Amino acid sequence: MDENKQKKPTVLAVDxxxxxxxxxxxxxGPMARVVKKSxxxxxxxxxxxxxxxxxxxxxxxxxxxxxxxxxxxRRREETKNVPVIFMTGEIDVELETExxxxxxxxxxRKPFAPMVLxxxxxxxxxxxYLKRNLRDEVAEQTQLxxxxxxxxxxLFDQTILALVKTIDAKDKYTQGHSQRVAEYTRMIAxxxxxxxxxxxxxxxxxLLHDIGKIGxxxxxxxKNSRLTDEEYNIIKSHxxxxxxxxxxxxxxxxLSIGARNHHERWxxxxxxxxxxxxxxxxxxxxxxxxxAYDAMTSxxxxxxxxxxxxxxxxxxxxxxxxxxxxxxxxxxQLIDEDKEFKMRSDPVDPDALGFANRVDK
Ligand SMILES: [Fe+2]
Numbered sequence: 001m002d003e004n005k006q007k008k009p010t011v012l013a014v015d016x017x018x019x020x021x022x023x024x025x026x027x028x029g030p031m032a033r034v035v036k037k038s039x040x041x042x043x044x045x046x047x048x049x050x051x052x053x054x055x056x057x058x059x060x061x062x063x064x065x066x067x068x069x070x071x072x073x074r075r076r077e078e079t080k081n082v083p084v085i086f087m088t089g090e091i092d093v094e095l096e097t098e099x100x101x102x103x104x105x106x107x108x109r110k111p112f113a114p115m116v117l118x119x120x121x122x123x124x125x126x127x128x129y130l131k132r133n134l135r136d137e138v139a140e141q142t143q144l145x146x147x148x149x150x151x152x153x154x155l156f157d158q159t160i161l162a163l164v165k166t167i168d169a170k171d172k173y174t175q176g177h178s179q180r181v182a183e184y185t186r187m188i189a190x191x192x193x194x195x196x197x198x199x200x201x202x203x204x205x206x207l208l209h210d211i212g213k214i215g216x217x218x219x220x221x222x223k224n225s226r227l228t229d230e231e232y233n234i235i236k237s238h239x240x241x242x243x244x245x246x247x248x249x250x251x252x253x254x255l256s257i258g259a260r261n262h263h264e265r266w267x268x269x270x271x272x273x274x275x276x277x278x279x280x281x282x283x284x285x286x287x288x289x290x291x292a293y294d295a296m297t298s299x300x301x302x303x304x305x306x307x308x309x310x311x312x313x314x315x316x317x318x319x320x321x322x323x324x325x326x327x328x329x330x331x332x333q334l335i336d337e338d339k340e341f342k343m344r345s346d347p348v349d350p351d352a353l354g355f356a357n358r359v360d361k
Contacts, residue, residue, distance in 0.1 A: 008033045009053035014043040016061045027114045040064030059088035182206030184290035191330045205258035212242025239272045262287045285324035297344035304349020308341040
């Protein structure tokens with residue numbers, strides 16, 4: 001089969017005058033496949049299950065006239081963008097305006113000047129071809145860009161996870177702490193009505209909040225006995241150290257805020273900046289609640305998991321002193337809904353006491 005023949009555009013010519021249809025066919029035949037229909041209704045029926053590249057529409061036809069056919073084409077999803085050229089005997093300024101307003105791309109006068117019909121058809125088809133090519137190209141490029149973006153996001157997530165593993169490797173008692181804090185942070189934020197993009201952001205901040213522990217000696221992190229003041233100060237430095245580590249990620253400056261300020265307290269007695277109330281960055285206040293919750297519901301070197309009621313009491317007690325009352329309130333709701341105490345990482349130790357005399361790392 002002739003390949004060129006297959007690639008020819010399809011032109012649907014609609015006219016109640018057979019002579020006209022014959023003329024269109026002989027003029028456009030060399031450049032297009034011409035489908036001839038003798039009424040608007042038959043043409044619309046044809047269009048409901050065939051694709052065409054252009055419609056040549058007679059203006060005056062018995063039954064449904066050209067304007068009505070065009071209006072129906074524009075209403076239908078499958079034909080709303082198919083270009084239409086009107087064929088008309090008489091045309092004045094008023095009609096000309098009407099034709100364009102109705103959405104036709106052009107018109108040709110009858111009887112045809114073969115050259116004019118050919119040229120106008122060729123231009124419209126060429127234009128359509130370019131438009132379609134451009135549309136395909138844009139769609140292809142958009143998809144490519146989306147794939148690249150998704151790959152970058154995956155790479156970012158995986159890199160973060162790799163960093164998180166380095167903290168876990170160092171602190172044997174807080175295995176999975178970062179991921180759980182990230183998860184609790186997301187849960188609280190979701191309850192607070194944050195957008196999906198913000199939830200993703202907060203999750204990453206939660207994951208990296210303790211990254212500064214990389215710079216704290218393992219002997220101090222894993223020490224079972226009471227810390228000296230000096231050791232405690234070294235532990236505290238994981239906040240500023242974390243902020244320094246994350247600072248080069250300038251595309252995501254909040255990461256370093258989460259690391260720096262997650263040990264601030266609502267009453268101003270936290271560290272490293274001693275900020276209080278709403279002066280503490282909002283996201284850090286949120287992470288602080290999630291962090292404390294996980295500290296109590298996971299095993300530590302000096303105790304097991306606290307009973308749920310005790311955990312609840314500790315959050316309640318810290319509401320408005322240690323914690324932002326709003327986020328602490330949400331945490332309390334989450335605890336109350338967790339009837340079976342599933343939000344914890346290890347078995348409960350009935351003897352485990354609260355934060356008493358021990359500032360959690
Ligand atoms: Fe921390």
